[in-house]
Amino acid sequence: MVVNLTSGTPAQARARAAWAAERGIDLLAGAIMSPSPSIGTPAALVLYSGSQSLYEKWADTLATLGGTARYLGEDPGRAAAFDIALLDMFWQSVSGIVHGLALARAEGITGAELAPYGQAMTSLLPGMVAGFAAQLDKGEFPGTTSTIASAEASLDHITETTEGHGIDARALHVGLDLVRRAIDAGHGADGLARLADVLSSTGS
Known part of the structure; x- marks a missing residue:
């Protein structure tokens, strides 16, 4: 499973998701909404979107990033839309x-x-x-x-x-x-x- 936490536009996130799906790659989109030093601490905030089943399967692993994780829906561009x-x-x-x-x-x-x-x-x-x-x-x-x-x-x-x-x-x-x-x-x-x-x- 690949989690993309790089910044970009909602359209780019949707295009990446389509590209990954065509190649059988499990891809979850995300956006880091707190300063980089907060990662791994309780102050971190990361937003996710895409496959809900994929998010739930890997939720414990994603939790190692620290702080608060929020799943926003199936649309892979939704996390980027919040970010923008x-x-x-x-x-x-x-x-x-x-x-x-x-x-x-x-x-x-x-x-x-x-x-x-x-x-x-x-x-x-x-x-x-x-x-x-x-x-x-x-x-x-x-x-x-x-x-x-x-x-x-x-x-x-x-x-x-x-x-x-x-x-x-x-x-x-x-x-x-x-x-x-x-x-x-x-x-x-x-x-x-x-x-x-x-x-x-x-x-x-």
Whole structure:
């Protein structure tokens, strides 16, 4: 049995599974969701997808990687899909952190001065992940806390200040364009989770 824990796209994982099946190779797809030093420790988290019977047969062996193992389903691309979506959240969050620090520095604010407030603000994100996910699954986007229309003014101010300091504002323009598309589609009074719909081809 082969377990593929290398990173890749969901499509690549499915193609590998098809290739292996054609050659009679037992292949289980996986994704390591914790830092490399965590492997073999209780902090490890590994996601698996593919044949459930194969996963169950080798579960004790896989447990030697440590920590938590999660089986996600028969689709061999599912573990990679989780990996890609979670890394998308992570890297775009990192982009926001470094951009905010660069903007603060341009305004004469040190990293040490900004950090406590940045930590307080980003502490809102875990709750937003859970809340947005529930709204997206239900297809309901109440604007009781914050609306897409209100986000436009905020992004405008950030973009103007960023460009005034000669800092790269391309990512902000992407966000501003997304917000304006949502408003043009009549979603200005909706909550921010609606933007996930607007990003996709089904958004209207």
